Amino acid sequence: MEHDSALYVGLDVHKDSITVAYAAGSGEVELFGKIGTTQADIDRLCKRLQSKARQIRVVYEAGPCGYSLYRQLVQKGFECMVCAPPLIPRKPGERVKTDRRDAVKLVRLVRTGDLSAVYVPTVEDEAFRDLARAWVSAKDDMKRARQWLKAFLLSHGVRYTGRPDWGPAHRRWLSAFSFGNLWQQLAFDELRRTIEDHLAQCGRLEAALREAVLDWRFYPAVLGLQAMRGVQFTTAVGMLAELGDLSRFAHPRQLMAWLGVTPSEHSSGNKRRLGSITKTGNSYARKLLVESAWSYRHPARVSPEIQRRHEGIPKPIIDRAWDAQVRLCRRYRKLAARGKNANVTVVAVARELAGFIWDISRLAMSLAVPREVHAQCNT
Template sequence: MILNKYTGLDVHKENFHATVMGDDGEILRRQRFPNSLEEVKSFFSDIGDGKVALEASYFWEPVYDELEEMGFDVKLAHPGKTRVIADEKIKTDLRASEALAQLLRMGWLPEAYVPPVDIRELRELLRRRVSLVESRTKYKNKIQAELTKRRIELDGTPWYGPWTSQLEELEIDPVEDYMVIIRSLNDRIDKVEKQIKERAEETEEAMLIESITGFSYFSAMTVYASIVDIGRFPRPKELSSYFGVVPSTEQSGGKKKHGPITKEGDSYVRRVLIQCAWSHINNSDSYITEFFDRLKRRKGKPVAIVAAARKLTVAIYWMLEREEKFRPGG
């Protein structure tokens, strides 16, 4: 008699691959079906209940939410730690879904954190702002290229005051087309930034992080949205590891050797941390700036700035843990 069912679901842009397994490891069902919520409902309506594991990917959120609404116990697998999938000698999608089901059945599934819906919405808002700014930069670069091609030099600082006024008086068709797009992007960016700022002002954790010189409301919210709950991390070391700013370690023959940082976690959040570290050391005389200055003389700026970002991460940990603003003296 089968008491439990364990389903591994491999999610792709076009299709799902699913394997349903019983308590004893017997494969009860394997199927490939199109990627749509209707197909998910259809497949799982025959399963009844049980546990489902799917790997974190760009498409996981609507599937996860739909399965939870259907009453399934859903687990999100950590893609970097589900090594059994990557290590399969014969890598197929069905074998991947089988591996997920097997790990789930054995209780060995390495789970990824699933943030609340409001945090997921915040993360999407932050990503949207980044995407819009990157698009605007692309069109600004196109305009700069048009000016260079025509050997036109304008007075003043690009994209400010007189410089922009001169640009608009040129009457160059490509430039005018790009400016229409940039104005539209400016409007959307202003709207999104207003939403982020309003949420930051209502978020105590973001306000604490913003008390660090070098952090804006946007960078503070980016870091907060990644952490969510400081209670998820037992110590500062775990938070630093989560952001990928700790050195990798190789151990051989009883000796430890430290290498480059692990670069685990969200690469964008790590870049934000390092950018804020640069801003901090250039605009503050804090203990972190002193640490950077000492280390750069021995190790160079690239190593020192990552170490400074790690120091900032430790500071953020204790600030959130103790609900205190940043203290430049340490």
Template sequence: MKITTIGIDLAKNVFQLHGVDAHGEAILKKQLKRDQMAAFFANLPSCLIGMEACSSAHYWARKLQGFGHTVKLMAPQFVKPYVKTNKHDAADAEAICEAVTRPTMRFVPIKNVEQQAVLALHRVRQGLVKARTAQANQIRGLLSEFGLILPQGIAYLYQRVPVLLDEANEELPGAFRELVQRLLGHLKELDRQVGELEVQIQTWHRSNALSRKLEKIPGIGPITASALVASIGDAKNFANGRQLAAWLGLVPKQHSSGGKTNLQGISKRGDTYLRTLLIHGARAVIRCAERKRDAQAWLHRLIGRRNKNVAAVALANKNARIVWALLAREREFRSDYVAA
């Protein structure tokens, strides 16, 4: 019998396969090691392959597509309901094989090498920023134990720490002063690395027409624009702007029953990094709008009746929809645009 559909449970070294024929009968249950995967699928007739969108999934999707197979990725939470028994590799592979054939299943677009490379820059930058913040807080905490208090902001650390150490030279042990100087040097190194990665991201941004197009939207800069373009890929995978906003977790979470609609806070699904960038950009727009009364009338009315945090999320939602319109319909951003 010919295998028509295969579910693959990805792992580091041992991969579990579950294959069925056109009638849904299981005719393949097999474990493969990493170095056996390419040879096995290169000699297999073209079929539908399903995988969870997890670590190394995009690499294997591109690899198997090169062998002529149709590959679809799914979010793990959408596969979980199809697990019929206790969790193990064989049950997971069978669930993936079942889920990939569902007509209402939602699939994850496969990223190309360039998209993954740009997102890797963003992820490493995000980790370095987190480490920089932790290092700055550690320096503040250590100095506060000796009564040396610093204002908020990393710039104050560079300016005030050497001065405070000189002023309290006789009160602080030499070993502690050396320790703080060592931590301050580490902080400067982290700051330098963050700056270098931001230069690389901006270089890619300037070379990408779609990223430059998104930069024109208020609240979206080079960092946010490049992350959106690399993550979204083909915006036509989304039917409308609301689907993109929902994918980013910027729409209300719903808990309704018996015809009674109950809308709660935002769902916070999808990519936390993208959602954070959009909301922070919206906060910057709101700060500027408060100083310029001739700015967006819609935004001023919203700020007047709702909390600023609610307004920031609403503006981030609106920007996500604008992003979809610019990418999917190949339009340019116009600040004076009015809907018909």
């Protein structure tokens, strides 16, 4: 039997089970029960729900299970929302948490519109993001392996007299060094071999990423962002892979808030109190943003490296990147002259840098990029 009123469905999703609750219109919330997570279980659930109403709105919390369930439900014709768990309202003193309670709570909150949806990337964007994250993880593993080798050498009183920057000279010294004890030499060789393996893995992933980005729909934005100071290929790809479609932000302040670089606030009456930044949203994108902002502590100029990246880029993007450099360098000097801490100053610059990233990305997507510029990412 079909009803005209909307059906609100809340799902508490786990690896092996899904707890389902629903409510028809403004009626009481009912518990459907617990189902499995296989395709057949989802199909049976969809048939049962479709027999109850024409319009069905489903919500579940973002978690480690990803967005496959979201795509299955959308394909079935349902309205689906993946909500942000930290932004779910919670009553003070609420101490009991179960799967049933969570499912019922989601139904009530989606009916009143008190949930905040997360951005669900397309299948292609998610695949590119997975590749970019694999590259980042490989670089982190290599960094940890290098730290372990340095700590191992330091614990045995072995010090490199030059600059330990893992350049050719440093690596030649490591390959020629040996311990007198056989067991220590075995441990040293394994640590050194681990670094070489991670280095080769990083090279393979970077080559795959540079090849894949040529066919990515946000490739014009990758080129446009590299026209800015402090934004190279690593930063541009990593940030856009995490941000996704920037057109979903109607104003740059929304992007700043999503990155967590806006100040927290606790105001009451005539008193306005601003605190540290919120640090919400994607931590890796915020890290890249702050690292890029450090380059604006120097006077504004176009280095040969930046000039090389400008080749073939439309002039409006280059002009906007120069405007950003002039403004942000001046901003850093003004805050530093007022005695602000360097870290506080850089975060303030990073907040404005996010606005320029929003503007240049949208500008780059709207302008045609010559095909010959595409070779820049492979250099």
